[in-house]
Amino acid sequence: MAPSDSDAIFSALADPTRRAILSLIGEHEELTAGEIAAHFDSLGRTAVSSHLRILRLAGLVAERRDGRFRHYSVTPTPADAVVAFLTSVYQNSLEQLASAVQGAATSEDTPAGRVEERSA
Amino acid sequence: MGELILNNELRLEACPSELFALFGQGDAAVGWLFGSEAPLLRPGSLVRLALPLGGLARSPGTARVLSCQPNRRIDLMHETPWAGRVVCRFDPLDSGGTRLRVRVTIDDVEVARLGAELGLLGGYETGWWEVPLGLLISLSGPAGILGRSTANCAQLAVEEINADGGVMGRAVRLVVGDDATDPGVGAIAMRRLCRTPGLAAVIGMHSSATYAVTAPMAVAKGIPYLYTPTSEPTAEHPLLVRFGETPMDQLHRALPLMAAQTGGSRWFLAGNDYSWPRAVGATARAVIERMDGHVAGEGYLPLGSQNFEPLLAAIQRSGVDHVVSSFVGQDHVGFQRDFAASGLRDSIRTFAPLMDDAVVEHLGESGEGTWNALGYFVALDTSENREFLRRYSDRFGSCSPPVSAAAEGVYEAIHTWARSCRAGGGVEPTALLSGLRRSRFNGPRRCTLGGSLESLLLGEATRSGVRVLDELPAATQAS
Numbered sequence: 001m002a003p004s005d006s007d008a009i010f011s012a013l014a015d016p017t018r019r020a021i022l023s024l025i026g027e028h029e030e031l032t033a034g035e036i037a038a039h040f041d042s043l044g045r046t047a048v049s050s051h052l053r054i055l056r057l058a059g060l061v062a063e064r065r066d067g068r069f070r071h072y073s074v075t076p077t078p079a080d081a082v083v084a085f086l087t088s089v090y091q092n093s094l095e096q097l098a099s100a101v102q103g104a105a106t107s108e109d110t111p112a113g114r115v116e117e118r119s120a
Numbered sequence: 121m122g123e124l125i126l127n128n129e130l131r132l133e134a135c136p137s138e139l140f141a142l143f144g145q146g147d148a149a150v151g152w153l154f155g156s157e158a159p160l161l162r163p164g165s166l167v168r169l170a171l172p173l174g175g176l177a178r179s180p181g182t183a184r185v186l187s188c189q190p191n192r193r194i195d196l197m198h199e200t201p202w203a204g205r206v207v208c209r210f211d212p213l214d215s216g217g218t219r220l221r222v223r224v225t226i227d228d229v230e231v232a233r234l235g236a237e238l239g240l241l242g243g244y245e246t247g248w249w250e251v252p253l254g255l256l257i258s259l260s261g262p263a264g265i266l267g268r269s270t271a272n273c274a275q276l277a278v279e280e281i282n283a284d285g286g287v288m289g290r291a292v293r294l295v296v297g298d299d300a301t302d303p304g305v306g307a308i309a310m311r312r313l314c315r316t317p318g319l320a321a322v323i324g325m326h327s328s329a330t331y332a333v334t335a336p337m338a339v340a341k342g343i344p345y346l347y348t349p350t351s352e353p354t355a356e357h358p359l360l361v362r363f364g365e366t367p368m369d370q371l372h373r374a375l376p377l378m379a380a381q382t383g384g385s386r387w388f389l390a391g392n393d394y395s396w397p398r399a400v401g402a403t404a405r406a407v408i409e410r411m412d413g414h415v416a417g418e419g420y421l422p423l424g425s426q427n428f429e430p431l432l433a434a435i436q437r438s439g440v441d442h443v444v445s446s447f448v449g450q451d452h453v454g455f456q457r458d459f460a461a462s463g464l465r466d467s468i469r470t471f472a473p474l475m476d477d478a479v480v481e482h483l484g485e486s487g488e489g490t491w492n493a494l495g496y497f498v499a500l501d502t503s504e505n506r507e508f509l510r511r512y513s514d515r516f517g518s519c520s521p522p523v524s525a526a527a528e529g530v531y532e533a534i535h536t537w538a539r540s541c542r543a544g545g546g547v548e549p550t551a552l553l554s555g556l557r558r559s560r561f562n563g564p565r566r567c568t569l570g571g572s573l574e575s576l577l578l579g580e581a582t583r584s585g586v587r588v589l590d591e592l593p594a595a596t597q598a599s
Contacts, residue, residue, distance in 0.1 A: 015175040016261075016300065019238060023308045026239020027315075040304050060240070074239055082235040086202075087126050090224050092172060094128050096151030097220075101134045101142070 005059065009081050010088030012058035017043065018051045022060060022074065030064065030071040124231050126224040133217045136210035140191045143208070148178070153206070153222070159484075161188040164519040166481055167196060168265075177424065180265050180450040186519050199268035199521055201260035201298070203230050236312060237298055244316045250293040251286070251547050253278065253534070254313040254322035254343075256334065261301025262423050263327065263449035266478045266524060270325050271296060272516050273527040277534035279515070287320075287541045295319070299330045301423060301449065306330035307337065314341045320547040321537055325349050325530050327448065329394040335360055344549050346537060348529040350473060350494070352399030358553055363533050365495055365573060367396075367403035368595040370473050374493040374578055375407050375444070377590070382469055384441025385413045390431060390455070391446030393420035400446040400473055416440050425451050428458045436464060445472045453482045460486035478524035480581045487581040494525040495565045497579045497586045505564035522585075528564060535561040572596075 012018055017040075024039055025031050037048045052072055055061040060081055064071045132139065142150050144158025148170060157168040162185060169181035183206065186195040191210060198204040204226040211219040235241030246252040255274050259267040274294055282291045297313045299306030306326060313322060314337065321344040324331060328351045338345035339357050349364045379385060387408050391397030397420060405415050417438040419431045435443060447455045452474055459465055465486075472479075475492040483490075498509065508531070512523055536559060541547045544555025560567065566574040573594045579586040 013238065014173050016173070016179070016302070016305075017175065019173075020300070020302070020305045020308065023237060023239040023305065026236075027308055027311050039307075079235065079241065081240050082231055082238065083124060085238075086124065086224070086226060086231075086234070089171065089173070090126055090128060090153065090206075090222065093151035093153040093155075094130055094220075094222060096149070097139075097142075097154045098130050098132060100150045101132055101139065 006084040006088045006091075008058040009060065009084045010092060012054050012060055013085050015051070015054075017047075018055055021048065021051050022055055025061060025072055026074045028073075030073045032069050032071055036072070122228040124226045124228065126226075128222040128224075130220045130222075131213065131217060132220055133215075135216055136212050136218045137191045139210055139218050139220060140194075143194060152178075153208075156183070158185065161185055161190075161194065163187055166521075168482065171201070173201070173260075174424075177426070179260065180262065181260075182265050182268065182521070184519055184521065197519060198224075198226075200264045202226065202234055203268065203271075233296060233298075237309065239308075244295040244313070246293045246295065246316060246318070249290055251288075251290045252293050252295050252316045252319045253537070254295050254297065254316065254319055255530070256297045256299060256306065256310060256313060256322055256324045256326055256330075257530075258301045258326050258449070259296075259298040261299075261305075261449070262451050263301040264298070265450055265453070265482065266526060267298075269478055269521040269524050269527040270530050272520065273512070273523065273531040274323065274534060276512060276515050277531045277538075280511070281535065281538045287538050287547055288545075290547075292538065299326045299334075301327060301330075303327075303330045303333045307333045310334040310337050314338070314343060319343055320541075321346060321549075321552065323348065323530055323533050323537070325526055327394065328352060328354070328396040328399075332395065342549060344552055346533045348533045349526055350396075352396055352403075359549060361556065363529060363536075363573070365473075365493070365576060366595065367400045367473065368407075369573065369576060370493045371400070371403055371407045371444075371471075372595045373592040374471060374491060375404065375413075375442075376411050377578065378442060378469055378471055378491055379411060379413060382441050384469075386416045386438070386440040386442070387413055388416060388435050388438050388440040388443045388468075389418040389446075390435070390443055391420055392423050392425070392448050392451055394423065397446035397448075400444065404444045421447075421451070423448065423451060426454060428455050431455075432458060432462050432464060435459075435468070436462075440468060443468055443470045445470050446474065447472070448474060452479055456483050456490065457486045460488075465489065475579075475581055475586075476525040477522045477586055478527070480586055481522050483581065485583050488583060490581040491578065491589075492581075492586075493576040493578050493592055495567075495573045495576055496525040496528045497577050497588055498523055499579070499586055499588045500564055500577060501588070502564060504562060508564050532561055532563040532565055532567070535563060536567075 033048045062075045146157040148155045167183040170178035173179040182199045183196045194208045196206040207223045209221045297309035324347045346361045351364045389401040470490045477498045539559040540555035543559045544551035578590040
């Protein structure tokens with residue numbers, strides 16, 4: 001997964017409201033913005049729409065238009081997103097460390113400073 | 121079982137000892153991992169995290185030191201909001217700088233749980249030969265910092281039940297949901313748990329704000345719901361089984377004892393703003409007025425609060441002798457720390473109905489002298505408790521989060537559930553409920569048939585844990 005995708009996924013999931021919206025959509029085939037807003041007491045339609053846009057740009061949510069309505073569902077390649085999210089959470093912390101202590105240089109053979117592997 | 125391994129590597133100009141010294145000082149500018157709060161880098165000691173997962177705010181989490189070689193290596197167990205292993209290695213470079221390698225290992229079960237919580241992966245998979253048992257707890261949000269020992273105790277109970285032949289010849293399989301200390305998220309997590317085919321029951325250890333939303337869902341689905349925390353009485357239904365201490369159980373004897381010790385009569389009631397702290401406030405007022413005391417002030421703040429200054433100023437102005445503090449999780453820690461730092465603790469005693477061994481670990485010396493009455497403290501000196509603590513430590517190691525009253529309550533509820541199913545001859549609701557009336561689990565708590573509490577322990581926080589002062593009858597037993 002390209003670093004920009006990971007960053008977008010991290011930014012999208014760093015917000016508890018967006019995590020809750022994604023979790024809610026995942027419990028249904030499809031939901032409209034109105035149906036999502038109805039689930040949360042303190043969340044208006046406009047706020048829901050702007051959260052949905054960020055989730056859609058991060059590739060986590062797909063949009064289907066049907067007349068006046070837009071229906072939202074979880075995109076079908078979700079497993080990578082969990083890995084990208086966890087990677088970014090730790091990566092984010094170490095990037096902050098590097099910029100705080102300055103003079104940071106990442107190793108040559110791991111240009112993004114990260115390697116993912118799976119072991120069984 | 122597979123696992124996800126994340127390797128990070130940085131080459132930094134700072135030398136290993138400089139980097140090592142940065143770790144655990146609570147400086148957010150060096151990132152949430154190195155900027156954690158870790159006053160001691162001893163095996164078993166707590167590491168408090170502030171993760172960038174709360175939107176504009178920081179979101180609390182916990183880890184624990186497994187081992188530490190100064191300037192060379194730090195091994196951590198990440199506990200909340202997810203479980204994992206983190207190893208930081210500091211290698212000196214010829215240039216005088218450091219090659220910092222951070223290796224994170226998260227097992228597949230935990231990755232799958234996180235995926236499910238995020239709505240990205242499907243529901244929980246269990247085998248046809250297993251009995252799925254739901255566990256709804258807080259692993260993230262303000263109450264999440266206390267969640268790992270609860271998850272551990274649930275796991276321990278299920279493993280013990282399975283080692284003893286399971287329930288009706290089938291193995292019990294725990295499926296865990298996180299309410300993120302938020303009723304809206306709790307409802308989604310509960311919906312996901314209830315979709316698990318054949319779900320036998322849900323064990324709930326979370327706020328009563330979540331319970332108000334999730335209990336009707338359990339009733340609508342016909343799923344028994346065993347709710348374990350300290351909580352206010354709510355609407356009754358045969359499928360809803362409550363185990364925890366009520367505010368009256370906790371306060372009716374303890375507040376008069378505290379007033380007798382201080383000789384004071386003025387009280388301030390403070391806490392988070394939802395149903396349970398409000399119920400504690402109402403009960404405290406009744407108990408205080410019955411003993412001719414005076415409630416001089418009251419203040420409630422939303423969950424996730426970080427600024428306690430106006431409330432502390434109000435407490436100071438009120439000239440009280442005691443505070444009843446019903447804050448939750450991270451808010452509880454924040455309030456007590458600021459209360460101690462403000463100097464108010466020197467002249468005002470605190471009764472905190474959620475103060476238990478796990479909270480005391482977070483409070484450190486700022487909790488000293490706080491009282492609470494609960495069904496369980498680690499210091500309970502009985503053979504049942506020594507046996508339970510030995511099993512916990514054998515299973516999770518010496519570097520594991522301390523058992524709390526909340527965690528031990530879940531352990532007993534799951535054993536009580538299994539015994540009731542066996543007594544009732546099945547895992548379906550009718551069998552469970554008929555068995556419940558005839559079953560008792562001989563755990564550390566003093567319980568009657570069906571798990572109702574007989575007596576509570578009066579505890580006082582010290583720097584290193586909770587000291588048991590007395591044993592008090594539950595309100596229902598006393599009247």
